[in-house]
Amino acid sequence: MENRELFNIALKTINHKFIEDYGEFGQVACALETESGKIYSGINLDLSCSLGMCAEQATILEMLKSGETKIKKLIAVHEGGIIYPPCGRCREFIYQINKENLNTIILLEGLKEVKLSELLPSTWMEYRKIED
Numbered sequence: 001m002e003n004r005e006l007f008n009i010a011l012k013t014i015n016h017k018f019i020e021d022y023g024e025f026g027q028v029a030c031a032l033e034t035e036s037g038k039i040y041s042g043i044n045l046d047l048s049c050s051l052g053m054c055a056e057q058a059t060i061l062e063m064l065k066s067g068e069t070k071i072k073k074l075i076a077v078h079e080g081g082i083i084y085p086p087c088g089r090c091r092e093f094i095y096q097i098n099k100e101n102l103n104t105i106i107l108l109e110g111l112k113e114v115k116l117s118e119l120l121p122s123t124w125m126e127y128r129k130i131e132d
């Protein structure tokens with residue numbers, strides 16, 4: 001899928017709402033393409049006490065329902081069309097779902113393509129092996 005199309009899917013998925021006075025959701029959306037070409041999308045959830053999850057994680061959970069784990073390409077977009085790189089936790093999350101996801105193309109500002117391995121040069125799992 002073209003980068004612009006994946007961006008547009010994420011942008012259309014944004015649906016920012018507030019939960020009373022203590023939370024909000026949908027101000028960030030993610031879209032990903034799996035190795036087989038399927039497209040999944042999801043939104044973030046921000047609650048009090050640091051509860052919630054990033055849009056990337058919600059999208060990956062949608063993908064896991066199909067049994068797929070290999071991500072070809074991923075993008076996260078904030079309302080207004082600002083592209084966010086995955087946070088550190090999401091980088092490790094994407095990697096631990098399938099180690100071959102170090103080759104996942106992450107789309108950054110300007111639809112610049114980088115591999116996850118460039119954003120996550122040292123994985124937690126590598127160091128865990130050394131300690132074992």
Ligand SMILES: [Zn+2]
Pocket residue numbers: 054055056086087088089090091
């Ligand atoms: Zn994250």
